[in-house]
Amino acid sequence: MDMTTEKHSYHHGDLRAALLRAGEAVLAETGVEGFSLRRVAREVGVSHSAPAHHFGDTQGLLAALAAEGFRQFLDAMQARQAACDSQDAGELLIASGLGYLDFTLAAPALFKLMFGSDRVDVCDPDLDASAGAAFDHLAQDIARLRGTSPYEDAAAMTDVMAAWSMVHGFASLLLSGRMHPVQEMDQPAREAFFRQVFARVTG
Amino acid sequence: MDMTTEKHSYHHGDLRAALLRAGEAVLAETGVEGFSLRRVAREVGVSHSAPAHHFGDTQGLLAALAAEGFRQFLDAMQARQAACDSQDAGELLIASGLGYLDFTLAAPALFKLMFGSDRVDVCDPDLDASAGAAFDHLAQDIARLRGTSPYEDAAAMTDVMAAWSMVHGFASLLLSGRMHPVQEMDQPAREAFFRQVFARVTG
DNA sequence: GCCTCATCTGGACAGTGACAAGTTATAAGA
DNA sequence: TCTTATAACTTGTCACTGTCCAGATGAGGC
16 A cells, blocks of 8 residues: 555555554644544544444544553663663662653653543453553562562562552653652753652662 | 522522532543533533633633642541541651542542643642642651751652652552552551552651 | 623534444455 | 455434633622
């Protein structure tokens, strides 16, 4: 399918993927609450009810976008760890936290969708799987740090929840626009500040 | 104004307050993303465009609701502290955290509106004031604990941010439905667990 | 009594999600 | 190759939404 020619075949060819791409762009531009299925369809150049065939309804498309979001989310954490000089367990956990922040700031609307929205189908199995994978990553970081698996040791699971709550709260408040002092910092200062805050949980 | 009689006077009398009351109910029932100005007007028994006169647009009403939310939020924290046996600074901070959770679980939609929504006018001065008052309360808790004011001591401000991030993250994740282990706990167990998590930041 | 103005009504418009019925292309089977 | 079943997409419609605008109403000051 050559996009440069004006040939509009009745069948798009890869509409599902195109809708996801456009959906992500629309989401980033309008936010969750301004999101519109018809807008996405228009963006792709397709009829207003074409998306329904692939995703059912708005919840369906948003759930697919959220699932994709959790994969990018995991990527962001892993990327920071890959770029990490040290192999120290504590440093690796901090790297995950910084990746968490990277993603949050790069894709705020997607982040809000993944964690805050009522408009996504939380039962979507693909979404559940990719969210679970992201959680497992964090659990693994803690396992490396404590020497025991959170899935077997309750104390380690408490550590997971504490670390997760801390990063997530920091990221959420940053997005909410209510953490003024930190918002005005540039990236290096913000990261240094985050390290100080996060140190309370990594020990 | 007697609500039991069917007397519909042209002027409502206290429409603004009635809209806020109904708005809070509608918000709780439908969530932020299902919120509808017309629905609120219908609930009060008034024409569909009556709210505009008092709040401008949807953002305006939601901002007023959020401002009211922050006041209830502060009340919830203070109520827990008032019910606190000990006057220990650490215990008082924990009490604030538990109040934070109380509010979050009692009014999840309002909580999401206050911290997560793009649909509220964040520049609203009343909203800014009540959000600021809630923040000041937390800052005061830390001041009592550390002996220095966060507004003067950077280290204390870091403590504020850490404590705030922790509670907020915990509360948000609880609402997001992605913190399964904690979600299945009953209230006493959840509070005990929260104490363990929060202890990492109170020292 | 009259006038002014904040308050509230009712209608209009463009946009929305969901549904139903129709159209087209593709692939499988004779 | 021809038919046929089915997946992919379109078109039209419905009830609903937020916002704007021109009116109707009534309370309080004069």
